Amino acid sequence: MPKHTFRLNGEQVTVDVADEERLLWVLRDVLGVTGPKYGCGINVCKACTSHLNGRAVNPCAVPVGALKPTDEITTIEGLADTVDTDLHPMQQAWLDLDVAQCGYCQPGQIMAAVALVRRVAEENRDITEADLDGIRNICRCGTYPRIRAAIRAGAAKM
Amino acid sequence: MRNDGTAPREEPGPPDGPGRRRFLGYVLAAPTLVAAAELAPASRAAAADIPSPEITELLDLNDVMTAAALPTSGLIRVEVHEDGTVSFALPRAEVGQGITTPTSMLIAEELDVPVERVRVTLADARPELLFNQLTGASNTTISTYTPVRVAAAVARQRLLRAASAELGAAVGELTLRAGVVTAPTGRTVGIGALARQAAASRTEQASVDLKPRERFTVIGRPQNRVDALAAVTGRKKFTLDLDVPDARPAMVCRPPTINGRPGAVANLDEVRAMPGVTDVVVISTGVAVRAGTFGQCVDAVRALRVAWKPGTAEGKSDASVQKQLRAAELPMGLPPLTPSVEGEFTFAFRSNSALEPNCAIADVRPDRAEIWSSLKSPIVAQQTIAAQLRLPVGAVTVHVTEGGGSFGRKLFFDAALEAAEISQKTGKPVKLMWHRADDARQGRAHPMARSRVRIAYAGDTVLGYKQRHTSVATDLGHGLGELFTAMAAQLPVGDAAFAQTFFQLSQSMPYDFGANSRLLNETDKGFNTGSMRNVYSPDVTCARELMVDRLAARTGRDPYELRRRSLRDDRARAALEKVAEAGDWGRSMPAGTAQGIALHTEYHAVNAVLVEIDCRPETVNRPVRDGVTGPRVTKAVVAVDVGLTVNPRGLQAQMMGCLMDGIALTLTSGLHLRDGHFLEASWDNYFYTRQWNTPPELEIIVMPDTTGKPGGAGELGVAASMAAVACAYGRATGTMPTSFPINHDTLSFTPKPTVPPIPASPTDGLDHVR
Numbered sequence: 001m002p003k004h005t006f007r008l009n010g011e012q013v014t015v016d017v018a019d020e021e022r023l024l025w026v027l028r029d030v031l032g033v034t035g036p037k038y039g040c041g042i043n044v045c046k047a048c049t050s051h052l053n054g055r056a057v058n059p060c061a062v063p064v065g066a067l068k069p070t071d072e073i074t075t076i077e078g079l080a081d082t083v084d085t086d087l088h089p090m091q092q093a094w095l096d097l098d099v100a101q102c103g104y105c106q107p108g109q110i111m112a113a114v115a116l117v118r119r120v121a122e123e124n125r126d127i128t129e130a131d132l133d134g135i136r137n138i139c140r141c142g143t144y145p146r147i148r149a150a151i152r153a154g155a156a157k158m
Numbered sequence: 159m160r161n162d163g164t165a166p167r168e169e170p171g172p173p174d175g176p177g178r179r180r181f182l183g184y185v186l187a188a189p190t191l192v193a194a195a196e197l198a199p200a201s202r203a204a205a206a207d208i209p210s211p212e213i214t215e216l217l218d219l220n221d222v223m224t225a226a227a228l229p230t231s232g233l234i235r236v237e238v239h240e241d242g243t244v245s246f247a248l249p250r251a252e253v254g255q256g257i258t259t260p261t262s263m264l265i266a267e268e269l270d271v272p273v274e275r276v277r278v279t280l281a282d283a284r285p286e287l288l289f290n291q292l293t294g295a296s297n298t299t300i301s302t303y304t305p306v307r308v309a310a311a312v313a314r315q316r317l318l319r320a321a322s323a324e325l326g327a328a329v330g331e332l333t334l335r336a337g338v339v340t341a342p343t344g345r346t347v348g349i350g351a352l353a354r355q356a357a358a359s360r361t362e363q364a365s366v367d368l369k370p371r372e373r374f375t376v377i378g379r380p381q382n383r384v385d386a387l388a389a390v391t392g393r394k395k396f397t398l399d400l401d402v403p404d405a406r407p408a409m410v411c412r413p414p415t416i417n418g419r420p421g422a423v424a425n426l427d428e429v430r431a432m433p434g435v436t437d438v439v440v441i442s443t444g445v446a447v448r449a450g451t452f453g454q455c456v457d458a459v460r461a462l463r464v465a466w467k468p469g470t471a472e473g474k475s476d477a478s479v480q481k482q483l484r485a486a487e488l489p490m491g492l493p494p495l496t497p498s499v500e501g502e503f504t505f506a507f508r509s510n511s512a513l514e515p516n517c518a519i520a521d522v523r524p525d526r527a528e529i530w531s532s533l534k535s536p537i538v539a540q541q542t543i544a545a546q547l548r549l550p551v552g553a554v555t556v557h558v559t560e561g562g563g564s565f566g567r568k569l570f571f572d573a574a575l576e577a578a579e580i581s582q583k584t585g586k587p588v589k590l591m592w593h594r595a596d597d598a599r600q601g602r603a604h605p606m607a608r609s610r611v612r613i614a615y616a617g618d619t620v621l622g623y624k625q626r627h628t629s630v631a632t633d634l635g636h637g638l639g640e641l642f643t644a645m646a647a648q649l650p651v652g653d654a655a656f657a658q659t660f661f662q663l664s665q666s667m668p669y670d671f672g673a674n675s676r677l678l679n680e681t682d683k684g685f686n687t688g689s690m691r692n693v694y695s696p697d698v699t700c701a702r703e704l705m706v707d708r709l710a711a712r713t714g715r716d717p718y719e720l721r722r723r724s725l726r727d728d729r730a731r732a733a734l735e736k737v738a739e740a741g742d743w744g745r746s747m748p749a750g751t752a753q754g755i756a757l758h759t760e761y762h763a764v765n766a767v768l769v770e771i772d773c774r775p776e777t778v779n780r781p782v783r784d785g786v787t788g789p790r791v792t793k794a795v796v797a798v799d800v801g802l803t804v805n806p807r808g809l810q811a812q813m814m815g816c817l818m819d820g821i822a823l824t825l826t827s828g829l830h831l832r833d834g835h836f837l838e839a840s841w842d843n844y845f846y847t848r849q850w851n852t853p854p855e856l857e858i859i860v861m862p863d864t865t866g867k868p869g870g871a872g873e874l875g876v877a878a879s880m881a882a883v884a885c886a887y888g889r890a891t892g893t894m895p896t897s898f899p900i901n902h903d904t905l906s907f908t909p910k911p912t913v914p915p916i917p918a919s920p921t922d923g924l925d926h927v928r
Contacts, residue, residue: 017451018433022919025453029407034399035392037562039513040594041456043920044784045841047513052927061923076392091390098382098807101815102254103389104514104562110390119928133782133850138841140513140563141254142818143811144852 006067008033009078019065024048026064027075035076035107039138046137049108049115050075056115076107079114090114093154101141109137109147117155127155180365181304183312184233185358190240192357193313193364194233195305197249197290234302236265236309238317242337242350244271246306247281251293251534252385253512253561253568255872256811259384260299260804261306267376268310268369269317271337271349278384283536283556293534294569295664295693296761296870299804303868304368311366313356317349320356371802371866378863380807385560397517397531397559398591405519405587406436408580409455411445411462412600414912415472415834416685420444421465432458437584443600446580448588453919456593460914470684472834476606476902479630479682479831480504483608486681487628494614496621499708501611503701504897506828507630507836508604509844510690514562515597520577521587526553531574532561539571543578565691565819567602570633572686593916595839603829603836604690605630609701613671613709620709620724623667623674627698631680632657633687661694666759669706669724691816692876695760696823697898703756703881704894717885718743718755730759733766733797733861740857741768741795750774751792754886758878761870763800764861767817767878769793769853771886786826786845786906789890791883793855796875801865810858813875817856818847820879824887826851828899837909839917845906 005014008031015030024041027033027050036059039047043061050059051074059073067073079088087095090110100106112135120127132148139147183195237245244265252258262276269276284291290301314334321339322329324347333340340346371377388394413419420440429447430438434454438447447458483504490500518531527547533539533556540556547554561568577590592601607629614622634657661678678694690696706724710717718738725731734757737743743753747770755768770793780787796813803809826845830837838844880898888894897903910917 020921021451021453023923025407025451028398029451029453032401034395037396037513038398038452038515038591040841041452041919042594042840042917043923043926045513045594052924055927057927058923061920061926063921066921066924076390080391087391094390095382095386098386098811100383100386100389101256101811102512102514102561102563103385103394104254104396104512106389107392115928129854135849136785138513138846138848140511140565140846142815142847144818144847144849145814145856146811148849148852 002065004064004067005069007070007072009074010081015064017064020063023059023062023064023067023073027059033075033077037104037107039105046112047105047108049111049137051111051115054118056112076111079111088114089157090150090154093150093157097146097150097153099143099146099150101143105137105139109139112137113147113151113154116151117158127152180367181308181311183308183364183366185312185316185362185364186235187358187360190353190357191238191313191316192235193309193316194235195308195312197234197287197301197305234305234309236313238313238349238353238356240350240353242348243275243277244269245277245279247279249281249284249287249291250298251532251558251561251564251568252280253532253534253564256383256805256808257298259381259808261302262384263376263381263804264303264306265310267374268307269314270334273376273381273384275337280558280560282558283540287537291537296872296874299868300762300870307368308366311368312364315364315366316356317352320352321347324352324355377804378802378806381805382807394560396514396562397519398589400519400530400559402519402521402530402587402589405521405589406448406450407452407455408446408448408577408588408590409452409459409593410441410443410576410596411447411459411464412596412915413444413466413469414915415469416600417471418469419467421467424463424465425461429458429461432461437586439580439583441576441579441583443576448580448584448586452591456916456919459916460918469834474684474831474834476506476831479606480608482681483606483628483630486679487608487610488626488677488679490610490612490624490626494622496614496616498612498614499705499712501701501705501708501894502896503609503704505607505609505697506898506902507606507831508690508823508827509598509601509829509838510566510604510688511597511601512561512563512565512567515594516567516573516592516601517590518574518577519587519589520574520581522547522578522581527578528555528557529574529578530557530559531571532559532564532568533571533574534564534568535571539574542571543575546575547578547582566604566689570602570688594841595910595916598838598840598844599836600686602633602686602688605632605685605687607697609697611701611705613705615709615713618713620669620671621673623671625676625698625702627661627676627678627694629678629680630685630687631683632689634660634689664693664695664760665698668727668730668757668759669721670726671724691819692873695758695877696820696880699756699758699877700824700881700884700898704884704888707885707888708894716744721755721757725757727759727764729799729864730757730764733757733764733799736797736859736861737766737768737795740859741793743768750890752886752890754882754884754889756878756881756885758874758881760877761874762865762867763798763869763871763874765813765874765878766797767875767882768795769882769886771883771890773887773890782850784842784907785848785850786901787850788825788901789887790851791821791853794853795857795859797859797861798875799861800869800871800874802863802868803860804868806860809860809871812871813858814856816873816875817879818852819876821851821883822847822899823876823880824883824895824898824900826899826901828902830905835912837905839910843907843909
C-alpha cells in the first residue's frame with residue numbers, strides 16, 4: 001500500500017494506507033488519535049472537526065491521499081500546543097463556562113470555534129450572532145447557549 | 159454483613175436531638191479504608207389507602223424504583239486511598255446528564271475532602287444489585303443522595319478515630335477539612351496517611367450522623383463537571399475510543415426496511431477479499447463485516463449484495479399508522495352536557511439517537527465474554543447476552559463505559575448484543591459501530607402517538623379533564639418491566655399492563671380540574687421503539703397545555719392567570735409566577751410574535767417555562783443551507799424546582815438541554831415513515847435543534863428549596879418546554895398546532911437510498927476547509 005506523510009500535531013507522521021482512506025480513520029484506527037469523533041461520516045454533524053493549516057476541516061471527508069507532506073493537521077489533542085499556556089484560551093473558556101455535557105461533540109465544537117475566531121479576525125471584524133447561528137456542529141445534549149457564550153469569551157483571549 | 163434490608167437503616171433519633179437522624183453503614187474488611195452503605199434509602203412509598211385522585215402524589219415512578227431495590231440491594235463502597243484520594247464506583251451510567259459530578263459532591267461534602275480528590279467511576283454490571291443498576295426516570299440523585307453520604311460519613315468517622323490515636327487527641331477535638339485532620343495542638347495528618355490505620359480487619363456495622371444542611375459547603379453550590387477537562391482536551395474515552403486488543407472495526411450491512419432479515423448474499427467471497435476485510439458473516443440483523451478500519455467497513459458494507467426478507471413494518475407509512483392509532487383509541491365517552499373544549503393531537507415518530515452512535519466492543523471466547531458499552535441497564539444486558547451466547551451469566555463481564563448522550567437510547571443494548579453475536583461468529587474481538595444512517599433508520603424511535611383531550615367547564619369552574627393517549631407500543635423491555643413485575647402486587651394500580659402502569663405513575667395532573675382521567679392505549683409492536691427523554695410526558699403535557707390555552711381563550715381568561723389559579727401546589731404556583739415575572743408575561747409584542755407559558759410536574763419536581771416566538775415570514779424563511787429554519791424561539795425563561803439542588807450549574811445545564819429538545823419536538827424534529835422504513839439517514843435529515851434554532855435570550859432560574867429532598871432533573875424540562883413553544887406558536891399564528899413537529903408535512907431533504915444502506919464517504923472535504 002502507498003505511504004502517505006503529513007504533519008500531525010507538530011510531528012511528521014507516515015502511514016501505509018490506501019489513498020482513499022479517509023483521514024478520520026487514519027487518525028482514529030491507524031494512529032490511535034481519538035479526539036476527532038465519528039457522528040455521521042458524511043461531513044454533516046462536524047463532530048470530527050480538526051484543523052488543516054489552521055482552518056476547520058472535517059477528516060471524515062478527506063482522502064488521506066489528498067494531503068501534502070507539508071500539510072499540518074491539528075486535532076483537539078494538539079490544540080494546546082499551538083499556544084504558550086497549558087490550555088488553549090478556547091478550552092479554558094469551555095471549562096470556565098462548564099460547557100460540556102456528554103462531551104462527545106466538544107472536541108469538534110472547540111476546533112470549529114477556534115477556526116471561526118481566526119476567520120473573523122482575518123476579516124477584521126467581531127463575531128456576530130449570525131456567525132454563531134452559522135455553526136453547524138450538532139450538540140445533541142443541547143448546550144448551544146453555553147457554546148455561544150464560551151466562543152465569545154474565548155475569542156476575547158485569543 | 160447484611161441488615162434486614164431497609165437500608166441505609168435509619169435509627170430513631172437520640173432523645174436530645176429532635177430531627178437528628180442516625181444511619182447505619184459498614185466498614186468492610188480491606189487493607190485500606192472501605193466504607194459502605196446499602197443503596198436504597200427508605201421509601202416514601204405510601205399507604206395505598208390514602209384517598210387521592212392523584213396517584214403520582216402518592217407514589218410516583220421514582221418511589222417504585224427506589225422501593226423495588228429495598229430488599230435486594232447490595233452495598234456501595236467509598237474507598238480512601240493512601241494518596242489521599244477517594245474513589246467510588248457508581249452503579250449508574252454517565253451519559254452526559256452529569257451524575258458523576260453531584261455524586262463526587264456528596265462524598266466531598268460528607269468526607270470534607272476537595273471535590274477534585276474524589277474519583278467517581280462507573281461500576282461494571284453487578285447482578286447482585288438486581289433492580290438497582292438501572293439509570294432512568296431521572297432517579298439517580300433521588301436514590302443515591304442518602305446512601306452515598308452514609309458511606310462517606312462512615313469513612314469520615316473511621317478516619318477521625320484513626321487520627322485520634324495518631325494525634326493523641328479526642329475525636330471531638332479534631333477537625334477534618336480539605337482532606338486534612340487537625341488536632342488542637344496544631345498537629346495535622348492527611349487522610350491518605352490514615353487510610354491503612356482506618357481500615358477494618360473484619361466487616362463491621364457503623365452508625366453515623368449525616369451533616370445537617372445548614373453546614374453544607376459543597377452541596378447546593380455551583381460545581382463544574384468533574385470530567386470537563388477530559389472532555390475539552392479530547393482525553394475523555396468513549397466506547398469507540400477504547401483500545402481493546404485486536405478489537406477491529408466492524409459494521410453491519412442492514413436491510414432496506416425496518417427489521418428486514420438477511421437472505422442469500424450474492425458476493426460473500428468478493429467482499430471477503432476486499433482491502434482490510436478480515437471477516438464477513440451473516441448475523442440475525444444483517445451481514446457483518448470486520449476490517450482494519452471503519453473506512454474499509456463502509457466500503458465493504460456498500461459492496462455487499464444481499465437478498466432481503468421482509469421486516470416488521472412492511473408497507474407501513476405515517477398515514478397508515480395514524481389510521482391504526484385512531485382505531486385503537488379508547489372512547490372519550492358521551493359529550494358532556496356542559497360546555498367543553500376538545501382537541502386531537504398527532505405526534506410523529508422521533509429519533510432518540512445520541513451523537514455517539516450505537517456501538518459496543520465484544521470479545522467472546524468459547525468459555526467467557528467481555529463487553530464494553532454505555533449501558534443504562536447493564537444487568538439486563540448481561541443476562542440477555544449470556545443467554546444468547548449460551549454462557550453462564552457469571553462468565554459474561556459487562557463494563558459500563560462513558561456514554562456520548564442517551565436520551566433513552568442507552569436503556570437498550572442493541573449494539574452490545576449484536577457485537578457479541580459478531581464476535582462469537584467470527585471468533586474474534588470486534589469494535590462495532592452503527593453508521594449514522596443505521597442509527598436513524600434501524601435504531602430505536604420514540605413511538606408515534608395521538609392524544610385526545612376534553613375539558614368540561616361551567617363558567618369559571620373546570621368540571622372535568624379527560625385525556626386518551628394512544629401510542630405505537632413503547633418497548634420497556636430494559637429492566638423496568640422486570641421491576642414492575644416484582645412490585646406489581648404492591649402498586650395501587652391493579653394489574654394494569656406495564657405501559658399503563660408506567661403511564662399512570664409518570665403522568666401528573668397539576669391543575670385542580672375536577673374529575674380527571676387519563677388513559678393510555680398502545681398498538682403495533684412492529685417498530686424498534688424506546689422511550690425518549692421524559693417518555694410520555696412531552697406529548698401528553700403539550701396536548702394538555704394547548705387545551706388549557708384553548709379553554710382560556712374560550713372563557714376570556716388570561717392563560718397565565720387561568721393556570722395560576724388552577725394549580726393545586728404552592729411549589730408549582732411559585733415557579734409559574736417566577737417565569738411570568740422574569741419573562742414579563744403579557745408584554746405587548748408585534749403581530750406574528752407571541753409568548754407561551756406552560757408547566758409540568760414530575761420526579762418530585764416542578765418546571766415552568768415561558769418562551770417568546772417569532773413566526774413572521776422574514777424569520778421563518780431565513781435561509782440556512784440543508785437546514786430547517788422556521789419560527790424561532792427568541793427568548794426562554796425557565797424556572798425549576800427540584801427540591802434540594804445538589805449542583806445548580808448541572809441542573810441549569812439539564813434544563814438548557816431539555817429546552818433544546820422541547821424546541822425540536824414542537825418545531826423541527828420528526829421521522830417520516832414511508833413504505834416500511836424511515837426516510838431520515840443524517841443529521842441534515844432529522845432536524846434536531848441547531849445553533850440557528852436556539853433562543854438568543856435564555857434565563858434559567860433555580861427555585862429555592864422548600865422540601866429538603868432532591869428530585870429528578872435529567873428529563874424534567876422537556877415537557878413544559880415543548881408545550882410552551884407550542885402554546886406560543888398557537889398564539890403567534892392564531893392557529894393552535896395539532897400535528898407535531900409543525901413542519902412534518904413538508905419534507906425538507908432528499909431521502910438517501912436504502913440500498914446500499916449507508917451513504918458513501920465524501921471526498922470533497924478539502925473544498926470546504928474554512
